[in-house]
Amino acid sequence: MRVTIEMHGPLQRFNKGxxxxxxxxxxxxxxxxxxxxxxxxxxxxxxNAALDGTLARPSDRLSDGALLMVFPPIExx
Amino acid sequence: xxxxxxxxxxxxxxxxxxxxxxxxNELFYRRYLGGAGILSYYLLKExxxxxxxxxxxxxxxxxxxxxxxxxxxxxxxxxxxxKSPLSGGIxxxxxxxxxxxxxxxxxxxALVVQGKADHPVYLWVHNGEVEIKDASHLWGQTVxxxxxxxxxxxxxxxxxxxxxxxxxxxxxxxxxIMTDLRNAAGRGGLGAVMGSKNLKCIAVKGKTAPQAAExxxxxxxxxxxxxxxxxxxxxxxxxxLGTGAGMVSGNAIGNLPVRNWSDGQFxxxxxxxADVLRATYxxxxxxxxxxxxxxxxxxxLENDAYKVDRRNGxxxxxxxxxxxxxxxxxxxxxxxxxxxxxxIYSLDTIxxxxxxxxxxxxxxxxxxxxxxxxxxxLRFGNADAMLKxxxxxxxxxxxxxxxxxxxxxxxxxxxxxxxxxxMHVKGVEFGMHEPRLKQGLGLIYSIAAQGADHMxxxxxxxxxxxxxxxxxxxSLDSLDPLPANDLSTAKVDRVKNLHLLxxxxxxxxxxxxxxxxxxQQVEMLRALTGWDYTxxxxxxxxxxxxxxxxxxxxxxxxxxxxDQLPKRFFSSTPRGALKGTTIDPEAMNRARxxxxxxxxWDPVTGVPTQEKLEELGIAWVAAExxxx
Numbered sequence: 001m002r003v004t005i006e007m008h009g010p011l012q013r014f015n016k017g018x019x020x021x022x023x024x025x026x027x028x029x030x031x032x033x034x035x036x037x038x039x040x041x042x043x044x045x046x047x048n049a050a051l052d053g054t055l056a057r058p059s060d061r062l063s064d065g066a067l068l069m070v071f072p073p074i075e076x077x
Numbered sequence: 078x079x080x081x082x083x084x085x086x087x088x089x090x091x092x093x094x095x096x097x098x099x100x101x102n103e104l105f106y107r108r109y110l111g112g113a114g115i116l117s118y119y120l121l122k123e124x125x126x127x128x129x130x131x132x133x134x135x136x137x138x139x140x141x142x143x144x145x146x147x148x149x150x151x152x153x154x155x156x157x158x159x160k161s162p163l164s165g166g167i168x169x170x171x172x173x174x175x176x177x178x179x180x181x182x183x184x185x186x187a188l189v190v191q192g193k194a195d196h197p198v199y200l201w202v203h204n205g206e207v208e209i210k211d212a213s214h215l216w217g218q219t220v221x222x223x224x225x226x227x228x229x230x231x232x233x234x235x236x237x238x239x240x241x242x243x244x245x246x247x248x249x250x251x252x253x254i255m256t257d258l259r260n261a262a263g264r265g266g267l268g269a270v271m272g273s274k275n276l277k278c279i280a281v282k283g284k285t286a287p288q289a290a291e292x293x294x295x296x297x298x299x300x301x302x303x304x305x306x307x308x309x310x311x312x313x314x315x316x317x318l319g320t321g322a323g324m325v326s327g328n329a330i331g332n333l334p335v336r337n338w339s340d341g342q343f344x345x346x347x348x349x350x351a352d353v354l355r356a357t358y359x360x361x362x363x364x365x366x367x368x369x370x371x372x373x374x375x376x377x378l379e380n381d382a383y384k385v386d387r388r389n390g391x392x393x394x395x396x397x398x399x400x401x402x403x404x405x406x407x408x409x410x411x412x413x414x415x416x417x418x419x420x421i422y423s424l425d426t427i428x429x430x431x432x433x434x435x436x437x438x439x440x441x442x443x444x445x446x447x448x449x450x451x452x453x454x455l456r457f458g459n460a461d462a463m464l465k466x467x468x469x470x471x472x473x474x475x476x477x478x479x480x481x482x483x484x485x486x487x488x489x490x491x492x493x494x495x496x497x498x499x500m501h502v503k504g505v506e507f508g509m510h511e512p513r514l515k516q517g518l519g520l521i522y523s524i525a526a527q528g529a530d531h532m533x534x535x536x537x538x539x540x541x542x543x544x545x546x547x548x549x550x551x552s553l554d555s556l557d558p559l560p561a562n563d564l565s566t567a568k569v570d571r572v573k574n575l576h577l578l579x580x581x582x583x584x585x586x587x588x589x590x591x592x593x594x595x596x597q598q599v600e601m602l603r604a605l606t607g608w609d610y611t612x613x614x615x616x617x618x619x620x621x622x623x624x625x626x627x628x629x630x631x632x633x634x635x636x637x638x639x640d641q642l643p644k645r646f647f648s649s650t651p652r653g654a655l656k657g658t659t660i661d662p663e664a665m666n667r668a669r670x671x672x673x674x675x676x677x678w679d680p681v682t683g684v685p686t687q688e689k690l691e692e693l694g695i696a697w698v699a700a701e702x703x704x705x
Contacts, residue, residue: 046546050329077320077394
């Protein structure tokens with residue numbers, strides 16, 4: 001299946017070529033956490049993700065055509 | 078004498094012109110530290126109960142912390158507080174820049190101002206000397222004009238200042254105090270308190286570095302952070318873009334407030350992002366002393382519509398949201414100009430945005446009309462109307478006179494059901510983070526003594542799954558990841574402990590954007606003072622400060638009934654990521670009661686028990702403060 005992943009801010013470097021947005025071919029039912037690990041993201045760094053417009057957990061499963069946005073949590077400023 | 082401190086507190090009575098210094102013993106500093114601790118002490122000790130916050134009896138405290146003025150990254154800040162004209166309770170906030178750093182190096186752990194001058198004055202603090210100087214010619218000037226005039230008058234450059242503009246002079250309860258032109262002691266209406274004292278500016282120059290007990294350990298810690306901060310993705314993000322990189326992502330998960338919190342989606346979030354700002358109007362990034370993260374954006378622009386002077390800084394995340402999505406405005410240039418107006422007039426961008434958003438919704442619903450607004454079509458998305466209303470608020474003209482004291486008081490004056498649309502806790506407008514998403518934050522928004530302050534504690538989305546965020550709370554014995562909307566006892570315990578930690582950090586005073594752990598903050602205090610200070614003591618200190626703020630509010634007449642979120646948050650947004658998500662009122666009530674119990678407060682009234690006060694070493698506050 002194909003999924004689209006958007007990496008924001010300093011996490012962008014984990015997308016191939018440092019792109020903010022990439023389309024990937026992945027196996028069915030891959031979890032959010034597994035995809036991010038595969039991309040080489042340091043899972044120790046604070047991150048949040050929106051999967052098709054909802055705050056996602058690492059165990060949430062991707063579906064064909066899914067949009068996953070990944071970004072640092074926001075606290076203020 | 079405590080190592081690393083100035084060991085002097087500067088006192089000023091503007092009514093009599095008396096200036097004196099006060100020395101406190103070592104246990105005083107160990108108990109209250111500095112920053113939020115010292116200001117809570119002086120507000121409880123020196124302020125008579127129930128005084129008018131704009132009367133000479135109010136006390137305005139500027140308090141750096143023990144680490145302020147040292148080599149420590151994030152150690153340049155100060156805490157500012159008084160009785161708030163916005164809430165009637167405590168106003169407490171922190172500001173960056175050089176002013177706190179310089180005040181400490183001028184030889185003072187705090188400046189406590191009381192009374193009222195019989196004409197406008199400014200204070201000149203330099204090399205241990207203090208002069209009260211005439212400021213009649215500066216009254217009515219902007220913050221920037223005042224800075225230039227004072228430097229010219231003193232024949233000095235790089236004078237560090239805390240200044241008010243016209244909004245503070247005109248006693249707007251949503252006015253702030255600007256430090257070094259572009260940093261704000263923003264929340265709670267402190268600009269109005271300064272204005273009520275006829276105090277236009279405090280100008281400081283200092284050159285005495287604090288002498289640490291173990292200077293090499295201090296340097297080692299500072300060196301470690303300066304070497305490693307880029308390994309922390311959030312700090313690295315601040316270094317590159319500053320705050321405000323998360324407008325699109327915040328919109329995607331429902332964190333971004335939209336149109337007075339009435340909507341759940343801002344279609345133009347990408348137009349007000351920090352990376353767009355970098356590509357357009359941002360001309361530099363600036364740092365506070367000793368900090369390499371340099372998160373502060375500087376913008377400059379000149380086009381057909383607007384001109385913005387780089388000396389007035391640039392909008393942070395809170396401002397981009399408060400004067401952007403919250404008002405339905407997508408014009409980044411207009412937001413930069415609005416930010417500049419807030420800097421030069423000394424307005425809190427958060428309360429200002431919350432108040433204008435309230436007025437825009439009133440206009441949409443016909444509660445306010447063109448006749449009320451002086452012909453301004455105060456609609457969501459109208460950037461020109463926003464800029465006009467900021468001018469009116471700063472100068473208290475027309476509709477601006479009604480809005481200058483924040484949304485709660487404006488709603489009282491307007492009537493006609495407007496109170497339903499005023500989004501505040503204790504009269505203080507919300508920080509730009511959705512409590513329907515971050516429900517632990519919603520809890521602390523409702524309980525924090527200073528009102529709906531996003532800096533008061535937990536942001537739930539940091540602690541949802543494994544990683545560094547979770548590790549940071551495991552040191553507080555909060556072990557399990559929890560969903561953002563969870564309000565279990567485990568979450569309440571986390572919220573409470575993070576609130577205590579924040580109160581400790583605000584007493585130290587360290588910057589929240591420099592990723593210091595609790596252990597490292599304790600280490601720096603040990604190296605600075607030579608005390609055998611522990612993590613336990615740090616959290617106990619935070620608890621002491623939070624409890625003192627609670628007692629202050631109770632003394633001023635606030636009750637548990639003031640620890641409430643607006644009704645809107647108990648219903649869903651019509652669209653966006655949080656469509657269908659609400660806060661469960663019963664769960665929030667239970668969480669509030671649990672918070673009180675965990676704090677050693679009465680579960681119903683929220684009044685701290687005598688035993689708790691004694692445990693914290695502040696039994697003295699009970700006799701003069703607590704309701705019988």
